[in-house]
Amino acid sequence: MKVLVTGGAGFIGSHLAEAMLDKGHDVTILDNLSTGRLKNIAHLEKNPNFHIVIGDILNEFLVDKFVERADWVFHLAAAVGVQLIVKDPLRSLMTNIRGSETIFESVYRYHKKVLITSTSEIYGKNISAALKEDDDRILGSPLKSRWSYSTSKAVDEILAYTYWREKNVPTVIVRLFNTVGPRQTGHYGMVIPRFVEQALKGEDITVYGTGEQSRCFLYVKDAVSGIIKLMEHPDALGKVFNLGNQAEVTINDLARKIITLTNSSSKIVHIPYDEAYEEGFEDMQRRVPDTTRARQLVGFNPTIKLDDLLNMVIAEFQTQMSPAAKIS
Numbered sequence: 100m101k102v103l104v105t106g107g108a109g110f111i112g113s114h115l116a117e118a119m120l121d122k123g124h125d126v127t128i129l130d131n132l133s134t135g136r137l138k139n140i141a142h143l144e145k146n147p148n149f150h151i152v153i154g155d156i157l158n159e160f161l162v163d164k165f166v167e168r169a170d171w172v173f174h175l176a177a178a179v180g181v182q183l184i185v186k187d188p189l190r191s192l193m194t195n196i197r198g199s200e201t202i203f204e205s206v207y208r209y210h211k212k213v214l215i216t217s218t219s220e221i222y223g224k225n226i227s228a229a230l231k232e233d234d235d236r237i238l239g240s241p242l243k244s245r246w247s248y249s250t251s252k253a254v255d256e257i258l259a260y261t262y263w264r265e266k267n268v269p270t271v272i273v274r275l276f277n278t279v280g281p282r283q284t285g286h287y288g289m290v291i292p293r294f295v296e297q298a299l300k301g302e303d304i305t306v307y308g309t310g311e312q313s314r315c316f317l318y319v320k321d322a323v324s325g326i327i328k329l330m331e332h333p334d335a336l337g338k339v340f341n342l343g344n345q346a347e348v349t350i351n352d353l354a355r356k357i358i359t360l361t362n363s364s365s366k367i368v369h370i371p372y373d374e375a376y377e378e379g380f381e382d383m384q385r386r387v388p389d390t391t392r393a394r395q396l397v398g399f400n401p402t403i404k405l406d407d408l409l410n411m412v413i414a415e416f417q418t419q420m421s422p423a424a425k426i427s
C-alpha cells in the first residue's frame with residue numbers, strides 16, 4: 100500500500116509513519132516543519148520505502164501530486180497545542196480549515212481513502228463522565244481562540260462526513276484525547292512534557308487554574324494502533340471514533356506523581372489561566388472518552404498505564420538532558 104501522511108514529521112504522525120513502514124507499506128510524509136521536526140523521523144530516513152516531502156498542505160499542486168500517487172491518505176497536519184492556538188489563531192484556522200479543504204478536494208478528485216484526526220476539543224465544556232461520539236458540544240464564544248479552534252476541527256469533521264455522504268469519498272474520522280509519549284514537546288503547551296522537564300530541572304511545576312481539572316492520557320502507540328485498525332476496517336467509513344484512555348487524573352495529582360517518579364525537589368505553583376494563556380481563557384474541567392465504538396469495531400484497548408507512560412517520557416527527557424546528549 101502507498102500511504103501519504105500529512106503532518107508526518109509531527110509527534111503522532113512520526114509514530115504513525117513508523118508503524119506503517121513496519122507493516123511493510125510505502126510511506127510518504129508531507130510536512131511544513133512548522134511544529135513537526137526532522138529529528139522525529141531521522142531514524143526512518145534510511146528506509147527505502149520512506150519519502151519526505153517538505154511542503155505545505157495549503158499548496159494545492161503539491162497536495163494533488165502526492166495524493167494522486169497514494170492509495171491511502173492519513174491527514175494529521177493541523178495546528179496543535181493550546182498555547183499555539185492562543186498565540187497564533189489566524190494561522191491555526193487557515194491550516195485546519197483551508198488545509199483540510201485542499202486535502203478533501205484532492206482525495207475526491209482521485210477517489211482515495213482518507214482518515215482525518217480530529218480532537219476531543221470538539222466536546223468543549225461538556226464534562227460528562229464518558230463522552231460518546233454523538234454527545235453534545237458545549238462551546239463558549241467563537242471569539243475565544245479555544246472555541247474557534249474547536250469549531251475549525253468541527254468544520255474538518257463536517258467536510259469529511261459530507262464528502263462521504265454526498266460524493267462517496269471513503270473517509271474515517273478519529274477524535275484523539277490527550278495523546279502522550281516520546282517525541283512530544285512541551286513547546287505548544289502539552290502538560291506532561293512540560294511538567295517532566297520542569298521536574299528534572301528542579302524548576303517550579305506550573306499548574307494552571309486550581310489543578311482540580313482532569314484529563315485522561317493515551318499512549319501514542321495505542322493511538323496509532325487504533326488509527327491503523329480503523330483505516331483498515333471497511334465498516335469504519337463515514338463514521339467518527341473516540342480514541343483515548345479512560346483512566347482519569349487531576350492535574351494536581353499528575354504534578355505530584357511526576358515529582359515522585361523523578362525524585363524531584365520541584366514545588367508546585369498555581370498560575371491563573373489569564374496569566375498562563377490569555378485574559379478570559381476557559382479550560383475544560385474534565386474530558387473522559389467513551390471508546391465503546393472503537394472497541395466494538397476494531398478491539399481498541401489501550402495497554403499502557405499512566406505511570407509507565409510517565410516513566411517513558413521521563414527516560415526520554417533524561418537522555419536528552421544528559422551531558423553526553425548536549426555534547427553530541
Ligand code: UDP
Nearest residue numbers: 181288289290291293305306307312350382
Ligand atoms: N496545564 C498546566 N500546566 C502546564 C500546561 C498545561 O496546568 O504547564 C493544564 C492545562 O491547563 C489543562 C491540562 O493541563 O488543564 C492539559 O493541558 P494540555 O495543554 O496538555 O491539553 P488540553 O488542555 O488540550 O487537554
